[in-house]
Amino acid sequence: MRQYNFYTYILTNYTKTVLYTGVTNDLERRLYEHYLGKGQSDSFTAKYKCFYLVLYERHQYINHAIEREKEIKGWLRAKKIKLIEEENRNWNFLNSEIMDWPPVFTG
Template identity: 65%
Template sequence: MFVYILTNKTKSTLYIGVTNDLQRRLYEHINGLGNPNSFTSKYKCHYLVYFEEYATPKEAIAREKELKKWRREKKNKLIEIENPNWEFLNSEIE
């Protein structure tokens, strides 16, 4: 299970999600599969900047909920620990 953070091209918006297949889920976000009015479609959050892997869905969901409560500054710092230049990690997953 994965918890992941996506952003848009200008890095102005963050989206936090959870999935059991990060490659498939990233493909779905990029290609607008699912709800065309979704948050990621609306704000064009198609760029992976951070992810964590968990052994169980329970752990991943708990972490997702925790991260969603954080202020933007704290989320930025988390990303910058692993990805200081905010590089788009899509090619590492695809």
């Protein structure tokens, strides 16, 4: 049986004052898109410079990832912070676990 990967993720800005929750099937590509200000959420993430990954969860099925995204988006900020700190106590930026960070563009 084929293994699929879908991700629910939380981004923040450099000062860790803004949180953004999203879902994707390609976390590396989506992080690049956020960094470049492209995609459906470009206005929010570009405006607040939210491209620092602080939490991600892998799901095999897209519907599970979407359900989790909706669940997290419905939470108050304090509950989101608690979730992040359970997995990433120091709020380390996890981008380098997924890709070369910061992105280097040539040409």
